[in-house]
Amino acid sequence: MSGLIFNLFIFVLASFVGFELITKVPPTLHTPLMSGANAISGITIIGAVVVAGQVDSAIAQWIGLAAIIFATINVVGGFMVTDRMLEMFKKKNKPQKEDTNE
Amino acid sequence: MSEFLPPSVQAYLPDIIQLFYLLATGVFIVGIRRLGSPATARSGNQLAALGMFIGVIVTLFDQHIISFQFIIIGIVVGSAIGVFAAKKVEMTAMPEMVAIFNGFGGGASALVAWGEFARQTPEMFGTQDLITIGLSILIGSITFTGSFVAFGKLKGFISGNPVTFPGQNIFNLLLTLGALVLIGWFTVEPTSQLAFWLIFGLALLLGILTVMPIGGADMPVVISLLNSYSGIAASMAGFVINNNLLIISGALVGAAGLILTNVMCNAMNRSLSSVLFGAFGGGDSSTDSGGPAADTDKTVRETTPNDVALQCAYADKVIITPGYGLAVAQAQHVLKEVADKLEKRGVEVKYGIHPVAGRMPGHMNVLLAEADVPYDQLYDMEQINPEFKSTDVVLIIGANDVVNPAAKTQSDSPIYGMPILNVDEAKRTIIFKRSLSPGFAGIDNALFYEETNQMFFGDAKDTLQKLSQALSEV
Numbered sequence: 001m002s003g004l005i006f007n008l009f010i011f012v013l014a015s016f017v018g019f020e021l022i023t024k025v026p027p028t029l030h031t032p033l034m035s036g037a038n039a040i041s042g043i044t045i046i047g048a049v050v051v052a053g054q055v056d057s058a059i060a061q062w063i064g065l066a067a068i069i070f071a072t073i074n075v076v077g078g079f080m081v082t083d084r085m086l087e088m089f090k091k092k093n094k095p096q097k098e099d100t101n102e
Numbered sequence: 103m104s105e106f107l108p109p110s111v112q113a114y115l116p117d118i119i120q121l122f123y124l125l126a127t128g129v130f131i132v133g134i135r136r137l138g139s140p141a142t143a144r145s146g147n148q149l150a151a152l153g154m155f156i157g158v159i160v161t162l163f164d165q166h167i168i169s170f171q172f173i174i175i176g177i178v179v180g181s182a183i184g185v186f187a188a189k190k191v192e193m194t195a196m197p198e199m200v201a202i203f204n205g206f207g208g209g210a211s212a213l214v215a216w217g218e219f220a221r222q223t224p225e226m227f228g229t230q231d232l233i234t235i236g237l238s239i240l241i242g243s244i245t246f247t248g249s250f251v252a253f254g255k256l257k258g259f260i261s262g263n264p265v266t267f268p269g270q271n272i273f274n275l276l277l278t279l280g281a282l283v284l285i286g287w288f289t290v291e292p293t294s295q296l297a298f299w300l301i302f303g304l305a306l307l308l309g310i311l312t313v314m315p316i317g318g319a320d321m322p323v324v325i326s327l328l329n330s331y332s333g334i335a336a337s338m339a340g341f342v343i344n345n346n347l348l349i350i351s352g353a354l355v356g357a358a359g360l361i362l363t364n365v366m367c368n369a370m371n372r373s374l375s376s377v378l379f380g381a382f383g384g385g386d387s388s389t390d391s392g393g394p395a396a397d398t399d400k401t402v403r404e405t406t407p408n409d410v411a412l413q414c415a416y417a418d419k420v421i422i423t424p425g426y427g428l429a430v431a432q433a434q435h436v437l438k439e440v441a442d443k444l445e446k447r448g449v450e451v452k453y454g455i456h457p458v459a460g461r462m463p464g465h466m467n468v469l470l471a472e473a474d475v476p477y478d479q480l481y482d483m484e485q486i487n488p489e490f491k492s493t494d495v496v497l498i499i500g501a502n503d504v505v506n507p508a509a510k511t512q513s514d515s516p517i518y519g520m521p522i523l524n525v526d527e528a529k530r531t532i533i534f535k536r537s538l539s540p541g542f543a544g545i546d547n548a549l550f551y552e553e554t555n556q557m558f559f560g561d562a563k564d565t566l567q568k569l570s571q572a573l574s575e576v
């Protein structure tokens with residue numbers, strides 16, 4: 001089996017896993033889910049690290065640098081902003097200590 | 103960094119790295135699963151971040167990675183920008199933030215493919231590599247420019263109205279076909295600089311041209327879809343560098359984005375193709391709606407802060423239905439203040455949230471969470487709709503199309519068939535709105551003229567502040 005076809009198998013099977021994972025998410029969480037998923041799509045940072053870390057070509061290194069910057073913005077910003085959002089989600093029956101008039 | 107490891111470990115390093123990738127994949131899957139429930143969502147996100155961390159750290163041990171200066175500079179610069187943006191963004195601007203992060207992710211994937219191509223001489227690539235490089239650049243670039251146009255539309259830099267020209271859909275279709283043909287050419291003749299740059303240019307242009315014609319009201323759909331693209335782009339980059347972790351994580355995100363896109367489309371009773379090619383949501387669509395916005399024979403009833411305060415204070419049950427106007431006015435905290443005052447008086451307060459209220463899926467939930475509204479007080483459309491009949495007062499804050507009864511009654515209305523919040527079944531509705539102007543869909547709202555409806559004109563924050571004051575005096 002050639003590499004492309006093998007990778008295609010993985011891609012399709014992983015997509016099915018993705019469908020199964022997401023189908024039952026309550027609307028309350030749609031924004032954080034999207035933003036968290038978005039951060040995960042920054043996984044391309046690994047590709048960027050591979051390209052920027054090789055020494056075969058200086059041009060490729062510079063392209064890799066740009067890719068790392070882009071991907072890191074996506075990853076770091078994405079996870080942080082998702083965490084900021086989810087931190088705010090609270091359930092009512094938990095005792096709230098803070099003053100409400102803040 | 104592999105030279106720091108003992109030689110016995112180095113021999114097995116590629117396998118060890120793969121095993122850690124497998125671990126990271128598992129962590130991602132568990133993380134996404136936990137993101138699906140409010141109680142576990144935060145830990146899910148943190149797990150996903152951990153998975154990413156594992157992935158990046160083990161990659162640094164890859165024997166092909168020799169130079170670290172670019173990696174360090176890139177990560178430091180990117181983190182600084184990411185942290186700054188994530189800390190500074192207002193919750194109301196979350197759709198823009200997600201759009202722009204998304205754009206960077208897609209752009210990074212395109213750059214990875216380009217970098218991989220530039221690393222070696224073109225003759226060294228097989229057909230399969232070239233196809234994936236071409237596709238990765240195509241999808242990544244479309245995501246990049248498309249996300250930036252979406253960002254501009256959400257920010258208001260670019261008109262929220264659909265920007266169209268005759269034959270646009272056919273033109274875009276031809277461009278897409280052209281891009282695919284170019285990838286074919288590139289595969290056959292990888293030494294051709296022209297084919298490579300044409301793919302890049304065409305893809306960047308396609309991203310702009312496909313998002314430009316989409317109206318502001320459809321932005322939740324577009325953001326979901328672009329999110330899906332950025333996942334697929336990452337997956338394609340994984341094909342290029344033969345990395346399973348990228349392929350799997352990208353596919354997971356791609357699937358998640360597609361599902362959310364579908365959810366949004368269902369919530370608006372539209373098909374994906376009508377969102378993408380229909381250029382819906384502009385001013386010109388009002389001509390074929392139920393009639394001009396300012397029909398003279400219809401009357402609206404204007405109300406005062408004191409009147410609203412009295413009605414709410416002596417109600418048994420009040421439902422609040424927020425929309426984008428709440429976000430624009432940053433009025434979520436004042437709204438919470440009003441709700442608190444009502445609850446103190448023993449009024450039952452619930453929030454009814456339409457799936458497409460706001461500019462991205464779940465936007466309102468995040469805003470209300472920011473204002474400390476507990477999430478179990480927020481109800482989905484299906485949950486809240488049976489309750490309107492037994493509700494005394496519905497406060498409609500900056501929402502419009504999602505409460506328009508024309509969706510149920512006027513078969514000629516462009517939003518006919520869209521599921522809405524059945525606020526018209528309540529004993530009283532009060533619309534907090536700046537004017538009678540139609541919403542993003544460009545359709546007059548039949549609810550304005552209902553006998554049970556009152557209008558409270560003004561900016562959502564001002565009117566809610568007045569209401570809060572009046573409530574203290576009741």
